[in-house]
Amino acid sequence: MSEEQYDVVFIGGGPGGYAGAIKAAQLGLRTACVENRGSLGGTCLNVGCIPSKALLQSSHLYAEAQHDLAGHGIGVGKLALDLKAMMGRKDEVVGQLTKGIEGLFRKNKVDYIVGTGRISSPASVEVTLNDGGARTLATENIVIATGSEVMALNGVEIDEKCIVSSTGALALAKVPKHLVVIGGGYIGLEMGSVWHRLGAEVTVVEFLDRVTPGMDGELSKHLQRALTKQGLSFRLGTKVTGARKTRSGVELTVEPAAGGEAESLSADVVLVSIGRRPYTDGLGLEDVGVKTDNRGFVPVDADYQTEVAGIFAIGDVLPDRPMLAHKAEEEGAVVAEKIAGHAASVNYGAIPGVVYTWPEAATVGRTEEQLKEDGVDYRVGKFPFMANSRARANGATEGFVKILAETGSDRIVGAHIIGPDAGTLIAELVLAMEYSATAEDVALACHAHPTLNEAVKGAASLASSGKAINI
DSSP: OEEEEEEEEEEOOSHHHHHHHHHHHHTTOOEEEEESSSSSSHHHHHHSHHHHHHHHHHHHHHHHHHHTGGGGTOOOOSOOOOHHHHHHHHHHHHHHHHHHHHHHHHHHTOEEEEEEEEEEETTEEEEEETTSOEEEEEEEEEEEOOOEEEOOBTTBOOOSSSEEOHHHHTSOSSOOSEEEEEOOSHHHHHHHHHHHHTTOEEEEEOSSSSSSTTSOHHHHHHHHHHHHHHTOEEEOSEEEEEEEEETTEEEEEEEETTSOOOEEEEESEEEEOSOEEEOOTTSOHHHHTOOOOTTSOOOOOTTSBOSSTTEEEOGGGSTTSOOOHHHHHHHHHHHHHHHTTOOOOOOGGGOOEEEOSSSEEEEEEOOHHHHHHTTOOEEEEEEEGGGOHHHHHHTOOOOEEEEEEETTTOBEEEEEEEETTHHHHHHHHHHHHHTTOBHHHHHHSOOOSSOTTHHHHHHHHHHHTSOOTTO
8 A cells, every 4th residue: 555645635526625625736735635436526516516507507498498488579389308418418517517627636736536535544544446456645634525415314215216315306317297305495496496397296395384494584485486486386394204105106294394194295206305414424533533513513623623633624514504515615725725824714604505496596694584683783675676677678577686784884794685697696795795895885886787786786775775766
């Protein structure tokens, strides 16, 4: 078994691991990244963010051709779905991007080691290579960036055929007649939207009394109403207690979350999407003294260091932080800076979250519910896309921009958007919050006309002065 010396070894080649490895190499550290999937990018790029967005875009175009283009004076004739070609395009996008990361590794001189890493000591990582053999990597620093995996549901066994995780939902061979989605979070709503647009009846079963828990309540309610208008069905306050496979699909047993009579719900495909849990199996954490909490997360200090000096952790394995790819990327870059001896930090109050349904829903900062709970005085500025000229011209007027500004200071403390391109529009408000801008600062900035961004200006004006020109 050969031994090589590194300054830092990242275990996991997902968004946190690959971004951190590239940044570390750019800072002059001899860096290796260990990944056993066989392709870089982690869950996000291979079976998460990227393939789901490819299918969301393709299915959106299909639904638009079905329902919306005629209103623009465009006739498309008889519409046909080529699901195989759609899936092929999705796979091609994933392949191009994974190869792109390999190219960035070569460019920045990061050693990409294809295999399964195990921490054998605070200064070494043993790698079982995918193509046989093993390597020992001696290193001054180790970063755990192994991400997360699908959370299981008792009584519902995933087989990736008729009972699928998000991974299986990205690769169905045909459009289901009836898809039941267990879980009304980001992933469940996105994948439910994809298959509904392509012709499936979709029922979302959510344990809580609302979808997208944790999102601003007004935004969440509007999103559910919009998806209901499109044809998705929702069973809120409902829990799934069992699943039985039948010749035609799956028979679920459901009952009220608060208690009550059980009933059956039939589907030919069931998607289990109740969340994710940290993936740390086989890392040897206990053997080297790295502790996890009762949910399997790895606690760290302000420098992302575990209780063991020289062993760090980032991304989805960290407790009490959002499981988001872009958050992991930020942590990867910051931990590399810290290992190199530089000052760096992540502003967790300015991490955006986006649901890529149609309309999109995007959020950053605190919700109204959180501000009320904390006793913070605030003002609300809400501007509807119905009053935005570009949204009217595009025929996409669903939703609004909502800005929450602290009374007195006028500082923006939360922003929530539901509507066209919300995931892009939120970036302006993330930047504003990063620089502690006030609502007036955003309102005074000149926005091009006609653009969707003018709705952000309008909401900022309303939050700051209570008045806006176009409403």
